[in-house]
Amino acid sequence: MKKLIVAFIAVCIVATMGFIGVGCKTTAASETTAAAGAASETAAAGEAAETTAAPVAGGELKLALVPKVVHPWFDIVNIGAQEMANLLTENTNTKVTVEYIAPASADVAEQNMILQNAAAKQVDGIIIDPLDVDGSAQVFEEIQAQGILVTLFDLAAFDDWTSVTSTDVDIVNAEMTRLMDVIGGKGKVAVMQGFPTAPSHKQRYDLFKELVPKLYPNVQLIEGGVDNDDMETARQQAAATIAANPDLVGYLVCDAAGPVGVGQAIKEAGKVGEIQCVGMGEMTSILDLVKEGVLESTVYLYPDMQGSYSVMLHYMNYLGVPIPKEVDMGVKYIDKTNVDEYLGRFATTG
Incomplete structure:
Protein backbone atom coordinates (compact mmCIF):
# COMPACT_ATOMS: atom_id res chain seq x y z
CA MET A 1 0.00 0.00 0.00
CA THR A 167 -19.61 17.77 -1.68
CA ASP A 168 -22.75 18.64 0.26
CA VAL A 169 -24.87 17.89 -2.81
CA ASP A 170 -23.51 14.34 -2.99
CA ILE A 171 -23.89 13.82 0.76
CA VAL A 172 -27.48 15.08 0.85
CA ASN A 173 -28.54 13.16 -2.24
CA ALA A 174 -27.04 9.93 -0.90
CA GLU A 175 -28.62 10.24 2.55
CA MET A 176 -31.99 11.45 1.29
CA THR A 177 -32.32 8.88 -1.50
CA ARG A 178 -31.42 5.96 0.74
CA LEU A 179 -33.84 7.01 3.50
CA MET A 180 -36.69 7.60 1.05
CA ASP A 181 -36.16 4.18 -0.50
CA VAL A 182 -36.39 2.59 2.96
CA ILE A 183 -39.58 4.42 4.03
CA GLY A 184 -41.25 4.21 0.61
CA GLY A 185 -41.11 7.94 -0.03
CA LYS A 186 -43.96 8.83 2.34
CA GLY A 187 -44.68 9.72 5.97
CA LYS A 188 -43.42 12.21 8.52
CA VAL A 189 -39.65 12.84 8.50
CA ALA A 190 -37.65 15.09 10.82
CA VAL A 191 -34.46 16.92 9.86
CA MET A 192 -31.93 17.88 12.54
CA GLN A 193 -29.62 20.85 12.00
CA GLY A 194 -25.95 20.73 12.90
CA PHE A 195 -24.00 23.84 13.94
CA PRO A 196 -26.13 26.54 12.26
CA THR A 197 -23.30 28.85 11.09
CA ALA A 198 -21.01 26.06 9.88
CA PRO A 199 -21.14 26.42 6.08
CA SER A 200 -21.35 22.70 5.28
CA HIS A 201 -23.99 22.03 7.95
CA LYS A 202 -26.12 24.95 6.79
CA GLN A 203 -25.80 23.94 3.16
CA ARG A 204 -26.94 20.39 3.90
CA TYR A 205 -29.90 21.58 5.95
CA ASP A 206 -30.95 24.03 3.24
CA LEU A 207 -30.69 21.31 0.59
CA PHE A 208 -32.88 18.93 2.61
CA LYS A 209 -35.46 21.68 3.08
CA GLU A 210 -35.45 22.40 -0.65
CA LEU A 211 -35.22 18.91 -2.15
CA VAL A 212 -37.42 16.75 0.07
CA PRO A 213 -40.68 18.67 -0.59
CA LYS A 214 -39.83 19.01 -4.26
CA LEU A 215 -38.93 15.36 -4.90
CA TYR A 216 -41.08 13.60 -2.31
CA PRO A 217 -44.52 15.30 -2.09
CA ASN A 218 -45.88 12.51 0.12
CA VAL A 219 -43.33 13.28 2.84
CA GLN A 220 -44.12 15.73 5.63
CA LEU A 221 -40.81 17.31 6.61
CA ILE A 222 -40.64 18.72 10.15
CA GLU A 223 -37.96 20.34 12.28
CA GLY A 224 -35.98 17.80 14.30
CA GLY A 225 -33.87 20.04 16.52
CA VAL A 226 -30.40 21.61 16.44
CA ASP A 227 -27.49 19.52 17.73
CA ASN A 228 -24.63 22.09 17.52
CA ASP A 229 -22.37 19.17 16.54
CA ASP A 230 -22.78 17.61 19.99
CA MET A 231 -23.96 14.01 20.40
CA GLU A 232 -25.72 14.45 23.75
CA THR A 233 -27.54 17.54 22.47
CA ALA A 234 -28.58 15.52 19.43
CA ARG A 235 -29.97 12.76 21.67
CA GLN A 236 -31.99 15.22 23.73
CA GLN A 237 -33.35 17.03 20.68
CA ALA A 238 -34.26 13.79 18.93
CA ALA A 239 -35.92 12.37 22.05
CA ALA A 240 -38.13 15.44 22.31
CA THR A 241 -39.02 15.28 18.62
CA ILE A 242 -39.86 11.56 18.78
CA ALA A 243 -42.02 12.04 21.89
CA ALA A 244 -43.96 14.87 20.23
CA ASN A 245 -44.44 12.98 16.94
CA PRO A 246 -45.55 9.36 17.53
CA ASP A 247 -46.13 8.92 13.79
CA LEU A 248 -42.52 9.82 12.86
CA VAL A 249 -41.03 7.35 10.33
CA GLY A 250 -37.67 8.87 9.43
CA TYR A 251 -34.85 11.19 10.48
CA LEU A 252 -32.35 13.19 8.40
CA VAL A 253 -29.12 14.60 9.87
CA CYS A 254 -26.61 17.25 8.81
CA ASP A 255 -23.45 16.21 10.68
CA ALA A 256 -21.77 13.25 12.39
CA ALA A 257 -23.17 14.06 15.86
CA GLY A 258 -26.74 13.78 14.60
CA PRO A 259 -26.91 10.06 13.81
CA VAL A 260 -25.39 9.11 17.18
CA GLY A 261 -27.93 11.15 19.12
CA VAL A 262 -30.84 10.17 16.89
CA GLY A 263 -29.88 6.49 17.06
CA GLN A 264 -29.69 6.57 20.85
CA ALA A 265 -33.06 8.33 21.06
CA ILE A 266 -34.64 5.74 18.76
CA LYS A 267 -33.33 2.94 20.98
CA GLU A 268 -34.52 4.64 24.17
CA ALA A 269 -38.00 5.12 22.67
CA GLY A 270 -38.17 1.45 21.68
CA LYS A 271 -38.71 2.39 18.04
CA VAL A 272 -35.87 0.56 16.28
CA GLY A 273 -37.27 -0.42 12.89
CA GLU A 274 -40.19 1.99 13.21
CA ILE A 275 -38.11 5.14 12.78
CA GLN A 276 -35.47 4.88 10.08
CA CYS A 277 -32.29 6.95 9.96
CA VAL A 278 -29.42 6.97 7.49
CA GLY A 279 -26.35 8.37 9.18
CA MET A 280 -23.63 10.71 8.01
CA GLY A 281 -20.11 9.81 9.11
CA GLU A 282 -18.07 6.78 10.07
CA MET A 283 -16.82 7.01 13.65
CA THR A 284 -17.23 3.93 15.85
CA SER A 285 -20.35 5.19 17.64
CA ILE A 286 -22.12 5.48 14.27
CA LEU A 287 -20.79 2.19 12.91
CA ASP A 288 -21.93 0.33 16.04
CA LEU A 289 -25.47 1.62 15.47
CA VAL A 290 -25.33 0.46 11.85
CA LYS A 291 -24.19 -3.00 12.93
CA GLU A 292 -27.01 -3.17 15.52
CA GLY A 293 -29.56 -2.20 12.89
CA VAL A 294 -30.54 1.02 14.68
CA LEU A 295 -29.24 3.05 11.73
CA GLU A 296 -30.11 1.54 8.35
CA SER A 297 -26.74 2.68 6.97
CA THR A 298 -24.43 5.68 6.98
CA VAL A 299 -22.84 7.83 4.28
CA TYR A 300 -19.05 7.55 4.26
CA LEU A 301 -17.42 10.96 3.66
Whole structure:
Protein backbone atom coordinates (compact mmCIF):
# COMPACT_ATOMS: atom_id res chain seq x y z
CA MET A 1 0.00 0.00 0.00
CA LYS A 2 2.82 2.44 0.83
CA LYS A 3 4.34 1.97 -2.61
CA LEU A 4 0.94 2.64 -4.22
CA ILE A 5 0.47 5.86 -2.26
CA VAL A 6 4.01 7.04 -3.02
CA ALA A 7 3.34 6.29 -6.68
CA PHE A 8 0.11 8.27 -6.46
CA ILE A 9 1.98 11.25 -5.02
CA ALA A 10 4.45 11.07 -7.89
CA VAL A 11 1.63 10.86 -10.46
CA CYS A 12 -0.10 13.92 -8.99
CA ILE A 13 3.08 15.99 -8.87
CA VAL A 14 4.26 15.02 -12.36
CA ALA A 15 0.79 15.49 -13.85
CA THR A 16 0.36 18.89 -12.26
CA MET A 17 3.86 20.04 -13.20
CA GLY A 18 2.99 19.17 -16.78
CA PHE A 19 0.26 21.77 -16.68
CA ILE A 20 1.91 24.74 -15.00
CA GLY A 21 -0.82 27.30 -14.37
CA VAL A 22 -3.50 24.64 -14.68
CA GLY A 23 -4.83 22.51 -11.84
CA CYS A 24 -7.28 19.68 -11.34
CA LYS A 25 -10.51 18.77 -9.67
CA THR A 26 -9.96 15.18 -8.63
CA THR A 27 -12.43 12.62 -7.36
CA ALA A 28 -11.32 10.03 -4.83
CA ALA A 29 -11.88 6.36 -5.57
CA SER A 30 -11.97 3.54 -3.06
CA GLU A 31 -8.53 2.34 -4.11
CA THR A 32 -5.38 4.43 -4.35
CA THR A 33 -4.56 3.19 -7.82
CA ALA A 34 -7.96 4.30 -9.10
CA ALA A 35 -7.48 7.69 -7.47
CA ALA A 36 -4.09 8.04 -9.09
CA GLY A 37 -5.60 7.36 -12.49
CA ALA A 38 -8.34 9.91 -11.86
CA ALA A 39 -5.82 12.53 -10.78
CA SER A 40 -3.74 11.97 -13.88
CA GLU A 41 -6.73 12.12 -16.24
CA THR A 42 -8.22 15.27 -14.72
CA ALA A 43 -5.05 17.26 -14.08
CA ALA A 44 -5.93 19.74 -16.81
CA ALA A 45 -9.41 20.64 -15.55
CA GLY A 46 -10.19 23.92 -13.76
CA GLU A 47 -7.89 26.63 -12.47
CA ALA A 48 -5.03 25.98 -10.09
CA ALA A 49 -4.84 27.68 -6.74
CA GLU A 50 -1.73 29.83 -6.53
CA THR A 51 1.11 28.45 -4.49
CA THR A 52 2.57 30.47 -1.65
CA ALA A 53 6.03 28.89 -1.49
CA ALA A 54 9.00 28.78 -3.82
CA PRO A 55 10.30 25.36 -4.94
CA VAL A 56 12.33 23.73 -2.18
CA ALA A 57 13.91 20.37 -1.47
CA GLY A 58 14.40 18.67 1.84
CA GLY A 59 13.96 20.58 5.05
CA GLU A 60 10.85 20.46 7.21
CA LEU A 61 7.19 21.09 6.40
CA LYS A 62 5.22 22.04 9.53
CA LEU A 63 1.42 21.98 9.31
CA ALA A 64 -1.43 22.67 11.72
CA LEU A 65 -4.73 20.79 11.44
CA VAL A 66 -7.64 22.71 13.01
CA PRO A 67 -11.13 21.12 13.11
CA LYS A 68 -14.37 22.74 14.25
CA VAL A 69 -14.25 21.18 17.72
CA VAL A 70 -13.05 18.15 19.70
CA HIS A 71 -15.03 15.37 18.02
CA PRO A 72 -14.45 11.71 17.05
CA TRP A 73 -15.15 12.45 13.37
CA PHE A 74 -12.23 14.85 13.25
CA ASP A 75 -10.05 12.22 14.91
CA ILE A 76 -10.48 10.21 11.70
CA VAL A 77 -9.37 13.21 9.63
CA ASN A 78 -6.30 13.38 11.83
CA ILE A 79 -5.60 9.67 11.31
CA GLY A 80 -5.33 10.28 7.56
CA ALA A 81 -3.25 13.43 8.01
CA GLN A 82 -0.74 11.73 10.30
CA GLU A 83 -0.48 8.70 8.01
CA MET A 84 0.34 10.89 5.02
CA ALA A 85 2.82 12.98 7.03
CA ASN A 86 4.62 9.82 8.16
CA LEU A 87 4.58 8.40 4.65
CA LEU A 88 6.10 11.53 3.14
CA THR A 89 8.72 11.72 5.87
CA GLU A 90 9.72 8.09 5.32
CA ASN A 91 9.77 8.24 1.51
CA THR A 92 11.02 11.76 0.67
CA ASN A 93 13.82 13.98 1.92
CA THR A 94 11.34 16.26 3.70
CA LYS A 95 10.27 15.90 7.33
CA VAL A 96 6.50 16.50 7.45
CA THR A 97 4.76 17.11 10.78
CA VAL A 98 1.10 17.83 11.52
CA GLU A 99 0.03 19.36 14.83
CA TYR A 100 -3.61 18.57 15.54
CA ILE A 101 -5.21 21.47 17.48
CA ALA A 102 -8.92 21.05 18.21
CA PRO A 103 -11.01 23.79 19.88
CA ALA A 104 -12.48 22.62 23.19
CA SER A 105 -15.86 24.03 22.17
CA ALA A 106 -17.48 25.03 18.88
CA ASP A 107 -16.55 28.69 19.25
CA VAL A 108 -15.44 30.95 16.40
CA ALA A 109 -13.30 33.18 18.62
CA GLU A 110 -11.46 30.16 20.04
CA GLN A 111 -10.86 28.75 16.58
CA ASN A 112 -9.53 32.09 15.35
CA MET A 113 -7.16 32.26 18.33
CA ILE A 114 -5.85 28.79 17.47
CA LEU A 115 -5.21 29.95 13.91
CA GLN A 116 -3.33 33.03 15.07
CA ASN A 117 -1.26 31.02 17.54
CA ALA A 118 -0.37 28.49 14.83
CA ALA A 119 0.76 31.32 12.55
CA ALA A 120 2.85 32.77 15.38
CA LYS A 121 4.63 29.41 15.62
CA GLN A 122 5.59 29.93 11.96
CA VAL A 123 3.90 26.84 10.56
CA ASP A 124 4.15 26.44 6.81
CA GLY A 125 0.49 25.66 6.30
CA ILE A 126 -2.89 25.37 8.02
CA ILE A 127 -5.66 22.88 7.24
CA ILE A 128 -8.99 23.99 8.69
CA ASP A 129 -12.71 23.20 8.81
CA PRO A 130 -14.07 26.66 9.71
CA LEU A 131 -17.03 27.17 12.02
CA ASP A 132 -17.95 30.46 10.36
CA VAL A 133 -16.30 31.56 7.12
CA ASP A 134 -17.33 35.19 7.52
CA GLY A 135 -16.21 35.24 11.14
CA SER A 136 -12.75 33.93 10.19
CA ALA A 137 -12.24 35.62 6.81
CA GLN A 138 -10.01 38.41 8.11
CA VAL A 139 -7.84 35.97 10.08
CA PHE A 140 -7.49 33.75 6.99
CA GLU A 141 -6.36 36.69 4.88
CA GLU A 142 -3.88 37.93 7.49
CA ILE A 143 -2.32 34.48 7.78
CA GLN A 144 -2.17 33.94 4.01
CA ALA A 145 -0.48 37.35 3.68
CA GLN A 146 2.35 35.96 5.84
CA GLY A 147 3.05 33.34 3.17
CA ILE A 148 1.25 30.57 5.07
CA LEU A 149 -1.00 28.44 2.87
CA VAL A 150 -4.50 27.95 4.30
CA THR A 151 -6.62 25.12 2.87
CA LEU A 152 -10.09 23.93 3.85
CA PHE A 153 -11.64 20.50 4.35
CA ASP A 154 -15.22 19.26 4.76
CA LEU A 155 -16.34 22.40 2.95
CA ALA A 156 -16.81 23.26 -0.72
CA ALA A 157 -14.11 25.45 -2.26
CA PHE A 158 -15.00 29.11 -2.70
CA ASP A 159 -13.29 32.33 -3.77
CA ASP A 160 -9.51 31.68 -3.76
CA TRP A 161 -9.53 28.97 -1.08
CA THR A 162 -8.62 25.38 -1.92
CA SER A 163 -10.65 22.60 -0.29
CA VAL A 164 -10.67 18.82 0.10
CA THR A 165 -14.19 17.55 0.71
CA SER A 166 -17.13 15.35 -0.13
CA THR A 167 -19.61 17.77 -1.68
CA ASP A 168 -22.75 18.64 0.26
CA VAL A 169 -24.87 17.89 -2.81
CA ASP A 170 -23.51 14.34 -2.99
CA ILE A 171 -23.89 13.82 0.76
CA VAL A 172 -27.48 15.08 0.85
CA ASN A 173 -28.54 13.16 -2.24
CA ALA A 174 -27.04 9.93 -0.90
CA GLU A 175 -28.62 10.24 2.55
CA MET A 176 -31.99 11.45 1.29
CA THR A 177 -32.32 8.88 -1.50
CA ARG A 178 -31.42 5.96 0.74
CA LEU A 179 -33.84 7.01 3.50
CA MET A 180 -36.69 7.60 1.05
CA ASP A 181 -36.16 4.18 -0.50
CA VAL A 182 -36.39 2.59 2.96
CA ILE A 183 -39.58 4.42 4.03
CA GLY A 184 -41.25 4.21 0.61
CA GLY A 185 -41.11 7.94 -0.03
CA LYS A 186 -43.96 8.83 2.34
CA GLY A 187 -44.68 9.72 5.97
CA LYS A 188 -43.42 12.21 8.52
CA VAL A 189 -39.65 12.84 8.50
CA ALA A 190 -37.65 15.09 10.82
CA VAL A 191 -34.46 16.92 9.86
CA MET A 192 -31.93 17.88 12.54
CA GLN A 193 -29.62 20.85 12.00
CA GLY A 194 -25.95 20.73 12.90
CA PHE A 195 -24.00 23.84 13.94
CA PRO A 196 -26.13 26.54 12.26
CA THR A 197 -23.30 28.85 11.09
CA ALA A 198 -21.01 26.06 9.88
CA PRO A 199 -21.14 26.42 6.08
CA SER A 200 -21.35 22.70 5.28
CA HIS A 201 -23.99 22.03 7.95
CA LYS A 202 -26.12 24.95 6.79
CA GLN A 203 -25.80 23.94 3.16
CA ARG A 204 -26.94 20.39 3.90
CA TYR A 205 -29.90 21.58 5.95
CA ASP A 206 -30.95 24.03 3.24
CA LEU A 207 -30.69 21.31 0.59
CA PHE A 208 -32.88 18.93 2.61
CA LYS A 209 -35.46 21.68 3.08
CA GLU A 210 -35.45 22.40 -0.65
CA LEU A 211 -35.22 18.91 -2.15
CA VAL A 212 -37.42 16.75 0.07
CA PRO A 213 -40.68 18.67 -0.59
CA LYS A 214 -39.83 19.01 -4.26
CA LEU A 215 -38.93 15.36 -4.90
CA TYR A 216 -41.08 13.60 -2.31
CA PRO A 217 -44.52 15.30 -2.09
CA ASN A 218 -45.88 12.51 0.12
CA VAL A 219 -43.33 13.28 2.84
CA GLN A 220 -44.12 15.73 5.63
CA LEU A 221 -40.81 17.31 6.61
CA ILE A 222 -40.64 18.72 10.15
CA GLU A 223 -37.96 20.34 12.28
CA GLY A 224 -35.98 17.80 14.30
CA GLY A 225 -33.87 20.04 16.52
CA VAL A 226 -30.40 21.61 16.44
CA ASP A 227 -27.49 19.52 17.73
CA ASN A 228 -24.63 22.09 17.52
CA ASP A 229 -22.37 19.17 16.54
CA ASP A 230 -22.78 17.61 19.99
CA MET A 231 -23.96 14.01 20.40
CA GLU A 232 -25.72 14.45 23.75
CA THR A 233 -27.54 17.54 22.47
CA ALA A 234 -28.58 15.52 19.43
CA ARG A 235 -29.97 12.76 21.67
CA GLN A 236 -31.99 15.22 23.73
CA GLN A 237 -33.35 17.03 20.68
CA ALA A 238 -34.26 13.79 18.93
CA ALA A 239 -35.92 12.37 22.05
CA ALA A 240 -38.13 15.44 22.31
CA THR A 241 -39.02 15.28 18.62
CA ILE A 242 -39.86 11.56 18.78
CA ALA A 243 -42.02 12.04 21.89
CA ALA A 244 -43.96 14.87 20.23
CA ASN A 245 -44.44 12.98 16.94
CA PRO A 246 -45.55 9.36 17.53
CA ASP A 247 -46.13 8.92 13.79
CA LEU A 248 -42.52 9.82 12.86
CA VAL A 249 -41.03 7.35 10.33
CA GLY A 250 -37.67 8.87 9.43
CA TYR A 251 -34.85 11.19 10.48
CA LEU A 252 -32.35 13.19 8.40
CA VAL A 253 -29.12 14.60 9.87
CA CYS A 254 -26.61 17.25 8.81
CA ASP A 255 -23.45 16.21 10.68
CA ALA A 256 -21.77 13.25 12.39
CA ALA A 257 -23.17 14.06 15.86
CA GLY A 258 -26.74 13.78 14.60
CA PRO A 259 -26.91 10.06 13.81
CA VAL A 260 -25.39 9.11 17.18
CA GLY A 261 -27.93 11.15 19.12
CA VAL A 262 -30.84 10.17 16.89
CA GLY A 263 -29.88 6.49 17.06
CA GLN A 264 -29.69 6.57 20.85
CA ALA A 265 -33.06 8.33 21.06
CA ILE A 266 -34.64 5.74 18.76
CA LYS A 267 -33.33 2.94 20.98
CA GLU A 268 -34.52 4.64 24.17
CA ALA A 269 -38.00 5.12 22.67
CA GLY A 270 -38.17 1.45 21.68
CA LYS A 271 -38.71 2.39 18.04
CA VAL A 272 -35.87 0.56 16.28
CA GLY A 273 -37.27 -0.42 12.89
CA GLU A 274 -40.19 1.99 13.21
CA ILE A 275 -38.11 5.14 12.78
CA GLN A 276 -35.47 4.88 10.08
CA CYS A 277 -32.29 6.95 9.96
CA VAL A 278 -29.42 6.97 7.49
CA GLY A 279 -26.35 8.37 9.18
CA MET A 280 -23.63 10.71 8.01
CA GLY A 281 -20.11 9.81 9.11
CA GLU A 282 -18.07 6.78 10.07
CA MET A 283 -16.82 7.01 13.65
CA THR A 284 -17.23 3.93 15.85
CA SER A 285 -20.35 5.19 17.64
CA ILE A 286 -22.12 5.48 14.27
CA LEU A 287 -20.79 2.19 12.91
CA ASP A 288 -21.93 0.33 16.04
CA LEU A 289 -25.47 1.62 15.47
CA VAL A 290 -25.33 0.46 11.85
CA LYS A 291 -24.19 -3.00 12.93
CA GLU A 292 -27.01 -3.17 15.52
CA GLY A 293 -29.56 -2.20 12.89
CA VAL A 294 -30.54 1.02 14.68
CA LEU A 295 -29.24 3.05 11.73
CA GLU A 296 -30.11 1.54 8.35
CA SER A 297 -26.74 2.68 6.97
CA THR A 298 -24.43 5.68 6.98
CA VAL A 299 -22.84 7.83 4.28
CA TYR A 300 -19.05 7.55 4.26
CA LEU A 301 -17.42 10.96 3.66
CA TYR A 302 -13.80 9.74 3.44
CA PRO A 303 -12.59 11.84 6.40
CA ASP A 304 -9.30 9.95 6.58
CA MET A 305 -8.65 10.74 2.92
CA GLN A 306 -9.70 14.35 3.46
CA GLY A 307 -6.86 14.51 5.97
CA SER A 308 -4.29 12.69 3.84
CA TYR A 309 -5.06 14.59 0.62
CA SER A 310 -4.91 17.91 2.49
CA VAL A 311 -1.39 17.11 3.68
CA MET A 312 -0.41 16.04 0.20
CA LEU A 313 -1.61 19.35 -1.26
CA HIS A 314 0.54 21.25 1.22
CA TYR A 315 3.52 19.10 0.30
CA MET A 316 2.96 19.85 -3.40
CA ASN A 317 2.72 23.56 -2.60
CA TYR A 318 5.97 23.25 -0.60
CA LEU A 319 7.64 21.95 -3.74
CA GLY A 320 6.32 24.88 -5.74
CA VAL A 321 3.84 22.72 -7.66
CA PRO A 322 0.43 24.30 -8.50
CA ILE A 323 -2.40 22.73 -6.49
CA PRO A 324 -6.01 22.13 -7.52
CA LYS A 325 -8.88 24.32 -6.46
CA GLU A 326 -10.88 21.40 -5.09
CA VAL A 327 -10.44 17.70 -4.44
CA ASP A 328 -13.81 15.93 -4.39
CA MET A 329 -13.73 12.72 -2.33
CA GLY A 330 -17.15 11.43 -3.36
CA VAL A 331 -19.30 9.31 -1.01
CA LYS A 332 -20.29 5.68 -0.44
CA TYR A 333 -22.62 3.74 1.82
CA ILE A 334 -21.62 1.72 4.85
CA ASP A 335 -24.24 -0.83 5.92
CA LYS A 336 -24.34 -4.26 7.55
CA THR A 337 -22.61 -5.83 4.54
CA ASN A 338 -19.36 -3.87 4.94
CA VAL A 339 -19.47 -2.22 8.37
CA ASP A 340 -16.91 -4.58 9.96
CA GLU A 341 -14.23 -3.35 7.55
CA TYR A 342 -14.59 0.20 8.83
CA LEU A 343 -15.06 -0.76 12.48
CA GLY A 344 -11.59 -2.28 12.33
CA ARG A 345 -9.98 0.78 10.77
CA PHE A 346 -11.65 3.41 12.95
CA ALA A 347 -11.79 1.45 16.22
CA THR A 348 -10.15 4.23 18.26
CA THR A 349 -12.39 7.10 17.16
CA GLY A 350 -15.24 6.92 19.68
